[in-house]
Amino acid sequence: xxxxxxxxxxxxxxxxxxxxxxxxxxxxxxxxxxxxxxxxxxxxxxxxxxxxxxxxxxxxxxxxxxxxxxxxxxxxxxxxxxxxxxxxxxxxxxxxx
Amino acid sequence: xxxxxxxxxxxxxxxxxxxxxxxxxxxxxxxxxxxxxxxxxxxxxxxxxxxxxxxxxxxxxxxxxxxxxxxxxxxxxxxxxxxxxxxxxxxxxxxxxxxxxxxxxxxxxxxxxxxxxxxxxxxxxxxxxxxxxxxxxxxxxxxxxxxxxxxxxxxxxxxxxxxxxxxxxxxxxxxxxxxxxxxxxxxxxxxxxxxxxxxxxxxxxxxxxxxxxxxxxxxxxxxxxxxxxxxxxxxxxxxxxxxxxxxxxxxxxxxxxxxxxxxxxxxxxxxxxxxxxxxxxxxxxxxxxxxxxxxxxxxxxxxxxxxxxxxxxxxxxxxxxxxxxxxxxxxxxxxxxxxxxxxxxxxxxxxxxxxxxxxxxxxxxxxxxxxxxxxxxxxxxxxxxxxxxxxxxxxxxxxxxxxxxxxxxxxxxxxxxxxxxxxxxxxxxxxxxxxxxxxxxxxxxxxxxxxxxxxxxxxxxxxxxxxxxxxxxxxxxxxx
Numbered sequence: 001x002x003x004x005x006x007x008x009x010x011x012x013x014x015x016x017x018x019x020x021x022x023x024x025x026x027x028x029x030x031x032x033x034x035x036x037x038x039x040x041x042x043x044x045x046x047x048x049x050x051x052x053x054x055x056x057x058x059x060x061x062x063x064x065x066x067x068x069x070x071x072x073x074x075x076x077x078x079x080x081x082x083x084x085x086x087x088x089x090x091x092x093x094x095x096x097x
Numbered sequence: 098x099x100x101x102x103x104x105x106x107x108x109x110x111x112x113x114x115x116x117x118x119x120x121x122x123x124x125x126x127x128x129x130x131x132x133x134x135x136x137x138x139x140x141x142x143x144x145x146x147x148x149x150x151x152x153x154x155x156x157x158x159x160x161x162x163x164x165x166x167x168x169x170x171x172x173x174x175x176x177x178x179x180x181x182x183x184x185x186x187x188x189x190x191x192x193x194x195x196x197x198x199x200x201x202x203x204x205x206x207x208x209x210x211x212x213x214x215x216x217x218x219x220x221x222x223x224x225x226x227x228x229x230x231x232x233x234x235x236x237x238x239x240x241x242x243x244x245x246x247x248x249x250x251x252x253x254x255x256x257x258x259x260x261x262x263x264x265x266x267x268x269x270x271x272x273x274x275x276x277x278x279x280x281x282x283x284x285x286x287x288x289x290x291x292x293x294x295x296x297x298x299x300x301x302x303x304x305x306x307x308x309x310x311x312x313x314x315x316x317x318x319x320x321x322x323x324x325x326x327x328x329x330x331x332x333x334x335x336x337x338x339x340x341x342x343x344x345x346x347x348x349x350x351x352x353x354x355x356x357x358x359x360x361x362x363x364x365x366x367x368x369x370x371x372x373x374x375x376x377x378x379x380x381x382x383x384x385x386x387x388x389x390x391x392x393x394x395x396x397x398x399x400x401x402x403x404x405x406x407x408x409x410x411x412x413x414x415x416x417x418x419x420x421x422x423x424x425x426x427x428x429x430x431x432x433x434x435x436x437x438x439x440x441x442x443x444x445x446x447x448x449x450x451x452x453x454x455x456x457x458x459x460x461x462x463x464x465x466x467x468x469x470x471x472x473x474x475x476x477x478x479x480x481x482x483x484x485x486x487x488x489x490x491x492x493x494x495x496x497x498x499x500x501x502x503x504x505x506x507x508x509x510x511x512x513x514x515x516x517x518x519x520x521x522x523x524x525x526x527x528x529x530x531x532x533x534x535x536x537x538x539x540x541x542x543x544x545x546x547x548x549x550x551x552x553x554x555x556x557x558x559x560x561x562x563x564x565x566x567x568x569x570x571x572x573x574x575x576x577x
Binding site for chain 2: 009013016017020021029033036037039040043044046047048049053056057060061064065067068071072075076078079082083087088089091
């Protein structure tokens with residue numbers, strides 16, 4: 001059970017991180033972030049030593065990660081609003097910044 | 098307990114107050130930051146007399162632990178002082194900061210709250226929450242002022258921080274499942290004995306190394322530090338990058354001292370050596386002055402990591418050298434970033450060539466570059482020299498002489514890329530140079546004050562060294 005959860009969490013974390021850093025599309029990045037966040041919450045829930053801790057820590061982790069996803073959406077939306085197109089994070093901003 | 102909590106409560110309440118205020122935000126921010134600085138100094142005096150303090154907030158199982166030792170309080174005082182300078186700088190630079198200036202004051206105080214929380218964090222879950230606070234405030238401050246490039250840099254920075262935070266969170270959860278606690282002081286001997294514990298340590302370490310960041314995980318740093326507004330870059334380069342390092346140091350030295358017997362510590366040291374060389378060469382090749390300074394930060398962070406293998410070998414000198422470097426680097430680096438921002442604005446460009454004749458045209462703004470260079474290279478009598486002295490002594494006393502050689506090569510590279518700035522500053526004023534834009538002297542004086550503070554740290558290091566001995570895991574070192 002623990003091994004299976006660990007494998008799923010690792011896949012979510014690595015796959016999510018790949019999506020975040022390699023995708024040139026907003027949707028891909030946010031999906032990657034959601035995967036990364038899900039990995040965090042899953043492991044927190046499974047690893048907590050008792051039910052009370054699992055519920056409390058799971059809630060705190062979920063709340064903070066949801067907040068961070070909201071900030072990510074705001075940043076992405078600001079890019080689209082200001083320039084009429086999605087941010088391309090693959091291009092080095094120092095080249096034209 | 099109240100004094101320790103005030104180090105978090107004052108900036109947090111100040112952030113709310115400055116967000117709600119409709120006028121006089123800069124004055125309010127300066128009052129709050131000054132009050133936080135005073136609270137930090139009073140706390141420093143208290144622990145020098147009574148010893149380190151551990152504060153537990155909350156119920157038994159879900160308590161937050163704050164460890165107010167010399168390292169934490171020294172960094173709290175440093176961060177309050179640098180933010181006070183940055184607040185003054187932002188006020189004086191208001192014309193060039195862009196329209197949404199109002200959000201700078203509350204965000205910078207949120208950042209200070211997160212930094213203080215990280216420096217004081219005695220458990221991994223508090224550290225995780227504070228890492229999130231610093232990530233959000235830092236990224237929004239980078240994107241602050243708008244523009245496509247800043248937005249891209251800020252978003253990349255935020256995503257890197259977020260992935261690092263979740264990696265850290267997963268590691269924290271695994272630590273809890275193995276040890277039944279996330280209090281760092283209760284972890285020795287509990288993690289390295291099992292595969293899950295070792296995976297937890299690895300995840301925590303990778304998350305923190307991405308946040309520091311260390312080469313090759315530094316991809317987000319140069320753009321974020323270069324493109325951030327001029328009052329924000331000093332906060333990032335001087336303070337934010339140190340916060341994750343402090344957590345790493347506590348985790349390794351206090352939480353898993355048995356790591357001495359593993360090959361991981363030399364690997365971290367090797368990453369530090371690569372950062373010193375890579376950062377130094379990249380700074381040497383860069384043309385925009387802020388990019389030079391950003392890569393200089395990558396290199397100087399390598400010096401912090403270099404201390405790790407010697408510290409886990411039990412060297413008190415390495416501990417002191419690393420921590421003094423974290424503090425001594427902050428002051429000249431903040432001064433350097435402020436000075437180059439002032440000169441870029443006044444002389445009409447941000448490349449090294451635009452500095453031509455700066456020493457003649459704007460001497461007060463150019464002077465901090467010289468003082469900061471002396472400190473960053475590590476020449477006497479500066480704080481940088483004190484740090485490198487202890488690191489070199491540690492490398493010889495532990496028989497790890499190759500770190501001393503790396504420090505020497507790194508110092509030569511630092512001298513080479515900073516000499517480029519100084520050489521251009523003292524060059525003849527170009528015949529076609531436009532007159533410097535008229536402006537007040539306040540930003541120049543703030544940069545000069547910070548640079549001079551770095552110098553004073555070298556002239557009078559005993560107070561800092563005594564403070565760092567309070568609660569130090571490896572004891573103190575001989576000093577005058």
